[in-house]
Amino acid sequence: MTRAFLAVVGRDLRLALRQGSDALAALVFYVVVVALFPLGVGPEPGALERMSGGVVWIGALLAAMLSLDRLFQADYEDGGLDLLLLAPAPLEVLVLAKCLAHWLTAGLPILLASPLLGLLLNMRPEAWLALVAGMALGTPALSLVGAVGAALALGARRAGTLVPLLVLPLVVPVLVFGVAAVEAAAAGLDTAPPLMLLAAASLAALALCPWAAAAALRQAAA
Amino acid sequence: MHRFANPARFMRIAEAGLPWIAAGSAGCVAAGLYFGLVASPPDYQQGETVRIMYVHVPSAWMAMFVYALLAAASAGFLVWRHPLADVAARAAAPIGAGFTAMALVTGALWGQPMWGTWWVWDARLTSVLILFFLYLGHIALTGAFDEPERGARAGALLALVGAVNLPVIKFSVDWWNTLHQPASLARLDGPAIHSSMLTPLLLMALGFLLYFLAVLTVRMRALLLARRIRALRLAGTG
16 A cells, blocks of 8 residues: 555656646746736735735645646546556545645645745745745645545536636635734744644645545546 | 435425425515514614514525535435435525525625624634535536536535535634624523514524425426436437
8 A cells, every 4th residue: 555655656746747847837827926916016015014924825725726637637538547446555545645746746836935925025034934834734735625626626627717616615724824824923923823723724634635535536437 | 215216206296395385485484574574673782774684694594504405415415326316406506505695695784784894704704605605616516517417426525525614604603703793592591582583583584494495396396307308308319
Protein backbone atom coordinates (compact mmCIF):
# COMPACT_ATOMS: atom_id res chain seq x y z
CA MET A 1 0.00 0.00 0.00
CA THR A 2 2.82 2.40 0.87
CA ARG A 3 4.53 1.49 -2.39
CA ALA A 4 1.38 2.20 -4.40
CA PHE A 5 0.95 5.49 -2.54
CA LEU A 6 4.51 6.56 -3.27
CA ALA A 7 4.25 5.36 -6.86
CA VAL A 8 1.19 7.54 -7.50
CA VAL A 9 2.78 10.55 -5.79
CA GLY A 10 5.98 10.07 -7.81
CA ARG A 11 4.11 9.64 -11.08
CA ASP A 12 2.01 12.77 -10.58
CA LEU A 13 5.04 14.81 -9.55
CA ARG A 14 6.99 13.63 -12.60
CA LEU A 15 4.06 14.47 -14.86
CA ALA A 16 3.76 17.92 -13.29
CA LEU A 17 7.50 18.58 -13.61
CA ARG A 18 7.75 17.44 -17.21
CA GLN A 19 4.79 19.49 -18.38
CA GLY A 20 5.60 22.28 -15.95
CA SER A 21 3.42 24.85 -17.72
CA ASP A 22 0.26 23.74 -15.85
CA ALA A 23 1.65 24.24 -12.37
CA LEU A 24 3.33 27.44 -13.45
CA ALA A 25 0.10 28.80 -14.96
CA ALA A 26 -1.70 28.53 -11.61
CA LEU A 27 1.13 30.35 -9.88
CA VAL A 28 1.21 33.12 -12.48
CA PHE A 29 -2.57 33.42 -12.19
CA TYR A 30 -2.15 33.83 -8.43
CA VAL A 31 0.37 36.64 -8.84
CA VAL A 32 -1.72 38.39 -11.51
CA VAL A 33 -4.95 38.26 -9.46
CA VAL A 34 -3.24 39.70 -6.41
CA ALA A 35 -1.45 42.33 -8.49
CA LEU A 36 -4.80 43.48 -9.91
CA PHE A 37 -6.04 44.63 -6.52
CA PRO A 38 -3.69 47.59 -6.03
CA LEU A 39 -4.59 48.68 -9.56
CA GLY A 40 -8.31 48.29 -8.87
CA VAL A 41 -8.60 49.90 -5.45
CA GLY A 42 -5.74 52.38 -5.73
CA PRO A 43 -2.22 52.15 -4.35
CA GLU A 44 -2.89 53.87 -1.01
CA PRO A 45 -0.64 51.94 1.47
CA GLY A 46 -3.05 52.04 4.44
CA ALA A 47 -5.97 50.60 2.48
CA LEU A 48 -3.77 47.94 0.89
CA GLU A 49 -2.33 46.93 4.23
CA ARG A 50 -5.80 46.49 5.73
CA MET A 51 -7.00 44.17 2.97
CA SER A 52 -3.71 42.41 2.26
CA GLY A 53 -4.56 39.22 4.20
CA GLY A 54 -7.93 38.77 2.52
CA VAL A 55 -6.60 39.49 -0.98
CA VAL A 56 -3.69 37.06 -0.68
CA TRP A 57 -5.97 34.33 0.67
CA ILE A 58 -8.66 34.87 -1.98
CA GLY A 59 -5.97 34.75 -4.66
CA ALA A 60 -4.72 31.49 -3.18
CA LEU A 61 -8.24 30.00 -3.21
CA LEU A 62 -8.83 30.96 -6.84
CA ALA A 63 -5.41 29.72 -7.95
CA ALA A 64 -6.02 26.40 -6.19
CA MET A 65 -9.38 26.08 -8.00
CA LEU A 66 -7.67 26.71 -11.33
CA SER A 67 -5.31 23.78 -10.87
CA LEU A 68 -7.98 21.30 -9.69
CA ASP A 69 -9.18 20.17 -13.09
CA ARG A 70 -5.85 18.49 -13.84
CA LEU A 71 -6.21 16.36 -10.70
CA PHE A 72 -8.29 13.58 -12.27
CA GLN A 73 -9.25 14.85 -15.73
CA ALA A 74 -6.26 13.47 -17.65
CA ASP A 75 -6.56 10.07 -15.94
CA TYR A 76 -10.27 10.04 -16.70
CA GLU A 77 -9.67 10.74 -20.36
CA ASP A 78 -6.79 8.33 -21.01
CA GLY A 79 -8.19 5.47 -18.93
CA GLY A 80 -5.61 5.70 -16.15
CA LEU A 81 -8.46 6.14 -13.71
CA ASP A 82 -9.76 2.66 -14.51
CA LEU A 83 -6.37 1.23 -13.62
CA LEU A 84 -6.39 3.11 -10.31
CA LEU A 85 -9.85 1.67 -9.62
CA LEU A 86 -8.70 -1.85 -10.42
CA ALA A 87 -5.49 -1.55 -8.40
CA PRO A 88 -5.29 -3.75 -5.28
CA ALA A 89 -4.49 -0.73 -3.08
CA PRO A 90 -7.59 1.02 -1.64
CA LEU A 91 -8.79 3.84 -3.87
CA GLU A 92 -8.96 6.16 -0.82
CA VAL A 93 -5.19 5.83 -0.37
CA LEU A 94 -4.55 6.54 -4.04
CA VAL A 95 -6.82 9.59 -3.86
CA LEU A 96 -4.82 10.77 -0.87
CA ALA A 97 -1.63 10.30 -2.89
CA LYS A 98 -3.04 12.38 -5.73
CA CYS A 99 -4.07 15.08 -3.23
CA LEU A 100 -0.54 15.12 -1.80
CA ALA A 101 0.93 15.46 -5.29
CA HIS A 102 -1.55 18.23 -6.06
CA TRP A 103 -0.63 20.04 -2.86
CA LEU A 104 3.08 19.75 -3.64
CA THR A 105 2.62 21.19 -7.13
CA ALA A 106 -0.12 23.76 -6.39
CA GLY A 107 -0.38 24.41 -2.65
CA LEU A 108 3.33 24.62 -1.95
CA PRO A 109 4.15 27.18 -4.69
CA ILE A 110 1.21 29.29 -3.50
CA LEU A 111 2.52 29.04 0.05
CA LEU A 112 6.03 30.08 -1.01
CA ALA A 113 4.81 32.99 -3.13
CA SER A 114 2.45 34.39 -0.49
CA PRO A 115 4.94 36.40 1.64
CA LEU A 116 6.20 38.07 -1.51
CA LEU A 117 2.65 39.02 -2.49
CA GLY A 118 2.06 40.22 1.07
CA LEU A 119 5.07 42.48 0.58
CA LEU A 120 3.54 43.88 -2.62
CA LEU A 121 0.38 44.70 -0.68
CA ASN A 122 2.25 46.43 2.11
CA MET A 123 1.43 43.71 4.64
CA ARG A 124 3.03 44.23 8.06
CA PRO A 125 6.16 42.08 8.54
CA GLU A 126 4.78 40.65 11.79
CA ALA A 127 1.85 39.17 9.83
CA TRP A 128 4.05 37.25 7.36
CA LEU A 129 4.69 34.38 9.71
CA ALA A 130 0.95 34.02 10.43
CA LEU A 131 0.24 34.12 6.69
CA VAL A 132 2.76 31.39 5.89
CA ALA A 133 1.73 29.26 8.88
CA GLY A 134 -1.94 29.67 7.94
CA MET A 135 -1.22 28.71 4.33
CA ALA A 136 0.77 25.67 5.45
CA LEU A 137 -2.11 24.53 7.69
CA GLY A 138 -4.97 25.55 5.40
CA THR A 139 -3.93 24.74 1.82
CA PRO A 140 -4.06 20.92 2.37
CA ALA A 141 -7.81 21.37 2.99
CA LEU A 142 -8.08 23.13 -0.39
CA SER A 143 -6.50 20.17 -2.18
CA LEU A 144 -8.61 17.63 -0.27
CA VAL A 145 -11.99 19.33 -0.62
CA GLY A 146 -11.06 20.27 -4.17
CA ALA A 147 -10.46 16.60 -4.97
CA VAL A 148 -14.09 15.87 -4.07
CA GLY A 149 -15.33 18.62 -6.36
CA ALA A 150 -12.99 17.62 -9.19
CA ALA A 151 -14.08 13.97 -8.92
CA LEU A 152 -17.78 14.90 -8.87
CA ALA A 153 -17.50 17.06 -11.98
CA LEU A 154 -15.60 14.49 -14.08
CA GLY A 155 -17.21 14.22 -17.47
CA ALA A 156 -19.60 17.10 -16.87
CA ARG A 157 -20.20 19.82 -19.42
CA ARG A 158 -18.20 22.95 -18.53
CA ALA A 159 -16.51 21.15 -15.63
CA GLY A 160 -14.02 24.00 -15.35
CA THR A 161 -16.68 26.48 -14.20
CA LEU A 162 -18.58 23.86 -12.21
CA VAL A 163 -15.73 22.86 -9.89
CA PRO A 164 -15.21 26.31 -8.29
CA LEU A 165 -18.98 26.60 -7.86
CA LEU A 166 -19.01 23.34 -5.88
CA VAL A 167 -15.77 23.77 -3.94
CA LEU A 168 -15.63 27.45 -3.00
CA PRO A 169 -18.67 27.40 -0.65
CA LEU A 170 -17.16 24.42 1.17
CA VAL A 171 -13.75 26.05 1.75
CA VAL A 172 -15.10 29.29 3.19
CA PRO A 173 -13.94 28.31 6.73
CA VAL A 174 -10.34 28.08 5.47
CA LEU A 175 -10.58 31.62 4.10
CA VAL A 176 -12.21 32.97 7.26
CA PHE A 177 -9.69 31.51 9.69
CA GLY A 178 -6.72 32.14 7.41
CA VAL A 179 -7.54 35.83 7.21
CA ALA A 180 -8.32 35.90 10.95
CA ALA A 181 -4.79 34.62 11.68
CA VAL A 182 -3.20 37.33 9.50
CA GLU A 183 -5.30 40.07 11.06
CA ALA A 184 -4.64 38.84 14.59
CA ALA A 185 -0.89 38.92 13.91
CA ALA A 186 -1.09 42.40 12.35
CA ALA A 187 -2.97 43.65 15.44
CA GLY A 188 -0.47 42.02 17.80
CA LEU A 189 -3.00 39.46 19.11
CA ASP A 190 -2.65 35.74 19.73
CA THR A 191 -2.65 33.83 16.43
CA ALA A 192 -2.99 30.38 17.99
CA PRO A 193 -6.84 30.04 17.93
CA PRO A 194 -7.37 30.71 14.18
CA LEU A 195 -4.33 28.59 13.31
CA MET A 196 -5.69 25.71 15.39
CA LEU A 197 -9.06 26.04 13.66
CA LEU A 198 -7.28 25.95 10.29
CA ALA A 199 -5.46 22.81 11.35
CA ALA A 200 -8.79 21.36 12.49
CA ALA A 201 -10.34 22.12 9.09
CA SER A 202 -7.46 20.40 7.31
CA LEU A 203 -7.59 17.39 9.62
CA ALA A 204 -11.35 17.03 9.18
CA ALA A 205 -10.87 17.25 5.40
CA LEU A 206 -8.08 14.68 5.64
CA ALA A 207 -10.37 12.29 7.48
CA LEU A 208 -13.48 12.72 5.30
CA CYS A 209 -12.53 13.87 1.81
CA PRO A 210 -10.62 10.81 0.55
CA TRP A 211 -13.75 8.70 1.15
CA ALA A 212 -16.05 11.17 -0.60
CA ALA A 213 -13.64 11.67 -3.51
CA ALA A 214 -13.14 7.92 -3.91
CA ALA A 215 -16.93 7.40 -3.95
CA ALA A 216 -17.24 10.13 -6.56
CA LEU A 217 -14.51 8.53 -8.71
CA ARG A 218 -16.21 5.15 -8.52
CA GLN A 219 -19.52 6.57 -9.70
CA ALA A 220 -17.77 8.58 -12.43
CA ALA A 221 -16.15 5.45 -13.83
CA ALA A 222 -19.17 3.19 -13.36
CA MET B 1 -40.73 2.20 1.79
CA HIS B 2 -40.11 -0.11 -1.15
CA ARG B 3 -43.86 -0.52 -1.59
CA PHE B 4 -43.85 3.03 -2.93
CA ALA B 5 -40.82 2.46 -5.13
CA ASN B 6 -43.06 1.88 -8.12
CA PRO B 7 -43.36 5.26 -9.88
CA ALA B 8 -46.81 4.43 -11.25
CA ARG B 9 -48.13 3.66 -7.77
CA PHE B 10 -46.50 6.82 -6.44
CA MET B 11 -48.17 8.85 -9.20
CA ARG B 12 -51.60 7.41 -8.30
CA ILE B 13 -51.18 8.21 -4.59
CA ALA B 14 -49.76 11.64 -5.33
CA GLU B 15 -52.64 12.36 -7.70
CA ALA B 16 -55.17 11.55 -4.98
CA GLY B 17 -53.38 13.39 -2.18
CA LEU B 18 -52.36 16.55 -4.02
CA PRO B 19 -55.67 18.51 -3.77
CA TRP B 20 -55.85 17.82 -0.02
CA ILE B 21 -52.26 18.90 0.60
CA ALA B 22 -52.69 22.03 -1.51
CA ALA B 23 -55.96 22.92 0.25
CA GLY B 24 -54.37 22.33 3.66
CA SER B 25 -51.46 24.55 2.72
CA ALA B 26 -53.72 27.37 1.54
CA GLY B 27 -55.88 27.04 4.70
CA CYS B 28 -52.90 27.11 7.06
CA VAL B 29 -51.27 30.07 5.33
CA ALA B 30 -54.59 31.97 5.28
CA ALA B 31 -55.18 31.30 8.99
CA GLY B 32 -51.54 32.07 9.78
CA LEU B 33 -51.74 35.36 7.90
CA TYR B 34 -54.95 36.29 9.74
CA PHE B 35 -53.48 35.52 13.17
CA GLY B 36 -50.14 37.03 12.19
CA LEU B 37 -51.27 40.27 10.58
CA VAL B 38 -54.57 40.98 12.36
CA ALA B 39 -55.05 39.03 15.56
CA SER B 40 -51.55 39.21 17.04
CA PRO B 41 -50.17 42.27 18.87
CA PRO B 42 -47.23 44.32 17.59
CA ASP B 43 -44.00 43.70 19.44
CA TYR B 44 -43.23 46.06 22.32
CA GLN B 45 -39.76 46.78 20.90
CA GLN B 46 -40.00 46.03 17.21
CA GLY B 47 -43.52 47.33 16.54
CA GLU B 48 -45.19 46.14 13.37
CA THR B 49 -42.00 44.87 11.72
CA VAL B 50 -42.15 41.79 13.93
CA ARG B 51 -44.74 40.44 11.50
CA ILE B 52 -41.93 39.76 9.01
CA MET B 53 -41.08 36.90 11.37
CA TYR B 54 -44.14 34.92 10.25
CA VAL B 55 -42.60 34.58 6.79
CA HIS B 56 -38.91 34.75 7.64
CA VAL B 57 -38.72 32.06 10.31
CA PRO B 58 -40.79 29.39 8.49
CA SER B 59 -38.77 30.04 5.29
CA ALA B 60 -35.53 29.56 7.19
CA TRP B 61 -36.82 26.35 8.81
CA MET B 62 -37.93 25.05 5.44
CA ALA B 63 -34.58 25.96 3.86
CA MET B 64 -32.86 23.66 6.35
CA PHE B 65 -35.57 21.00 6.36
CA VAL B 66 -35.51 20.71 2.57
CA TYR B 67 -31.72 20.33 2.60
CA ALA B 68 -32.00 17.63 5.27
CA LEU B 69 -34.59 15.90 3.09
CA LEU B 70 -32.33 16.33 0.06
CA ALA B 71 -29.45 14.70 1.95
CA ALA B 72 -31.71 11.89 3.21
CA ALA B 73 -33.08 11.24 -0.29
CA SER B 74 -29.53 11.26 -1.64
CA ALA B 75 -28.41 8.73 0.96
CA GLY B 76 -31.44 6.60 0.09
CA PHE B 77 -30.55 6.83 -3.57
CA LEU B 78 -26.90 5.90 -3.07
CA VAL B 79 -27.54 3.07 -0.62
CA TRP B 80 -30.74 1.46 -1.88
CA ARG B 81 -30.88 2.81 -5.46
CA HIS B 82 -34.45 3.79 -4.66
CA PRO B 83 -35.81 4.91 -8.03
CA LEU B 84 -37.88 7.75 -6.57
CA ALA B 85 -35.14 9.12 -4.32
CA ASP B 86 -33.20 10.80 -7.09
CA VAL B 87 -36.40 12.24 -8.55
CA ALA B 88 -37.28 13.59 -5.10
CA ALA B 89 -33.82 15.12 -4.64
CA ARG B 90 -33.86 16.71 -8.09
CA ALA B 91 -37.36 18.06 -7.48
CA ALA B 92 -36.63 19.37 -3.98
CA ALA B 93 -33.44 21.33 -4.69
CA PRO B 94 -34.94 24.32 -6.55
CA ILE B 95 -37.75 24.60 -3.97
CA GLY B 96 -35.19 24.59 -1.16
CA ALA B 97 -33.17 27.23 -2.98
CA GLY B 98 -36.36 29.30 -3.23
CA PHE B 99 -37.04 29.02 0.51
CA THR B 100 -33.41 29.94 1.25
CA ALA B 101 -33.63 32.98 -1.02
CA MET B 102 -36.87 33.99 0.69
CA ALA B 103 -35.31 33.64 4.15
CA LEU B 104 -32.36 35.80 3.04
CA VAL B 105 -34.55 38.47 1.40
CA THR B 106 -37.06 38.73 4.27
CA GLY B 107 -34.12 38.73 6.70
CA ALA B 108 -32.62 41.69 4.86
CA LEU B 109 -35.97 43.50 4.87
CA TRP B 110 -36.27 42.84 8.60
CA GLY B 111 -32.65 43.72 9.33
CA GLN B 112 -32.89 47.14 7.71
CA PRO B 113 -35.37 48.64 10.26
CA MET B 114 -34.16 46.57 13.25
CA TRP B 115 -30.37 46.41 12.94
CA GLY B 116 -30.00 49.44 10.68
CA THR B 117 -28.39 47.36 7.94
CA TRP B 118 -29.57 45.06 5.17
CA TRP B 119 -26.79 42.59 5.68
CA VAL B 120 -24.06 41.77 8.18
CA TRP B 121 -21.40 39.13 7.65
CA ASP B 122 -22.13 37.28 10.85
CA ALA B 123 -21.99 33.51 11.19
CA ARG B 124 -25.73 32.78 10.83
CA LEU B 125 -26.23 34.92 7.73
CA THR B 126 -23.04 33.70 6.10
CA SER B 127 -23.81 30.03 6.73
CA VAL B 128 -27.32 30.44 5.25
CA LEU B 129 -25.80 32.17 2.22
CA ILE B 130 -23.48 29.18 1.84
CA LEU B 131 -26.54 26.91 2.05
CA PHE B 132 -27.97 28.88 -0.87
CA PHE B 133 -24.74 28.37 -2.85
CA LEU B 134 -24.83 24.65 -2.03
CA TYR B 135 -28.34 24.42 -3.48
CA LEU B 136 -27.20 26.23 -6.62
CA GLY B 137 -24.17 23.95 -6.91
CA HIS B 138 -26.41 20.91 -6.58
CA ILE B 139 -28.78 22.17 -9.27
CA ALA B 140 -25.86 22.98 -11.58
CA LEU B 141 -24.17 19.62 -11.00
CA THR B 142 -27.27 17.45 -11.52
CA GLY B 143 -27.95 19.26 -14.79
CA ALA B 144 -24.36 19.21 -16.09
CA PHE B 145 -24.24 15.67 -17.46
CA ASP B 146 -25.54 14.36 -20.74
CA GLU B 147 -26.49 11.20 -18.92
CA PRO B 148 -29.14 11.96 -16.24
CA GLU B 149 -28.06 8.95 -14.16
CA ARG B 150 -24.53 10.39 -13.72
CA GLY B 151 -25.97 13.74 -12.67
CA ALA B 152 -28.17 12.02 -10.10
CA ARG B 153 -25.24 10.13 -8.55
CA ALA B 154 -22.87 13.11 -8.52
CA GLY B 155 -25.59 15.35 -7.09
CA ALA B 156 -26.39 12.82 -4.37
CA LEU B 157 -22.75 12.73 -3.26
CA LEU B 158 -22.54 16.52 -3.26
CA ALA B 159 -25.74 16.78 -1.19
CA LEU B 160 -24.23 14.48 1.44
CA VAL B 161 -20.94 16.43 1.51
CA GLY B 162 -22.83 19.71 1.85
CA ALA B 163 -24.83 18.40 4.81
CA VAL B 164 -21.90 19.39 7.09
CA ASN B 165 -23.24 22.93 6.76
CA LEU B 166 -26.56 22.14 8.49
CA PRO B 167 -25.23 21.84 12.07
CA VAL B 168 -23.08 24.91 11.41
CA ILE B 169 -26.22 26.92 10.58
CA LYS B 170 -28.14 25.56 13.55
CA PHE B 171 -25.43 26.22 16.13
CA SER B 172 -23.86 29.30 14.53
CA VAL B 173 -25.79 31.56 16.92
CA ASP B 174 -24.44 29.61 19.91
CA TRP B 175 -20.84 29.14 18.76
CA TRP B 176 -20.23 32.68 17.61
CA ASN B 177 -21.27 36.04 18.91
CA THR B 178 -23.77 37.01 16.23
CA LEU B 179 -26.12 39.88 15.62
CA HIS B 180 -28.77 37.29 14.78
CA GLN B 181 -30.70 36.23 17.87
CA PRO B 182 -30.31 32.69 19.28
CA ALA B 183 -33.10 30.09 19.15
CA SER B 184 -36.37 31.09 20.81
CA LEU B 185 -38.44 27.96 20.28
CA ALA B 186 -36.30 24.85 20.54
CA ARG B 187 -35.11 25.47 24.10
CA LEU B 188 -35.00 23.24 27.14
CA ASP B 189 -36.98 25.73 29.23
CA GLY B 190 -39.82 25.95 26.68
CA PRO B 191 -40.37 28.45 23.90
CA ALA B 192 -39.55 32.05 24.82
CA ILE B 193 -42.36 33.49 22.75
CA HIS B 194 -45.95 34.34 23.66
CA SER B 195 -48.74 32.10 22.40
CA SER B 196 -50.37 34.96 20.45
CA MET B 197 -47.23 35.02 18.28
CA LEU B 198 -46.47 31.31 18.48
CA THR B 199 -49.84 30.31 17.00
CA PRO B 200 -49.47 32.18 13.69
CA LEU B 201 -45.81 31.18 13.49
CA LEU B 202 -46.60 27.48 13.76
CA LEU B 203 -49.58 27.80 11.40
CA MET B 204 -47.36 29.45 8.80
CA ALA B 205 -44.69 26.81 9.30
CA LEU B 206 -47.25 24.05 8.74
CA GLY B 207 -48.61 25.90 5.71
CA PHE B 208 -45.10 26.22 4.25
CA LEU B 209 -44.43 22.54 4.87
CA LEU B 210 -47.63 21.53 3.09
CA TYR B 211 -46.85 23.97 0.27
CA PHE B 212 -43.46 22.32 -0.10
CA LEU B 213 -45.06 18.87 -0.22
CA ALA B 214 -47.59 20.01 -2.83
CA VAL B 215 -44.96 21.61 -5.08
CA LEU B 216 -42.64 18.65 -4.57
CA THR B 217 -45.41 16.29 -5.69
CA VAL B 218 -46.13 18.36 -8.78
CA ARG B 219 -42.43 18.61 -9.67
CA MET B 220 -41.81 14.91 -9.08
CA ARG B 221 -44.77 14.07 -11.30
CA ALA B 222 -43.41 16.34 -14.01
CA LEU B 223 -39.93 14.81 -13.76
CA LEU B 224 -41.32 11.27 -13.90
CA LEU B 225 -43.38 12.16 -16.97
CA ALA B 226 -40.36 13.82 -18.60
CA ARG B 227 -38.35 10.70 -17.94
CA ARG B 228 -41.05 8.53 -19.49
CA ILE B 229 -41.23 10.77 -22.56
CA ARG B 230 -37.46 10.57 -22.91
CA ALA B 231 -37.58 6.78 -22.70
CA LEU B 232 -40.35 6.64 -25.31
CA ARG B 233 -38.41 8.97 -27.63
CA LEU B 234 -35.29 6.83 -27.28
CA ALA B 235 -37.34 3.68 -27.95
CA GLY B 236 -38.92 5.35 -30.97
CA THR B 237 -35.65 6.37 -32.58
CA GLY B 238 -33.81 3.16 -31.71
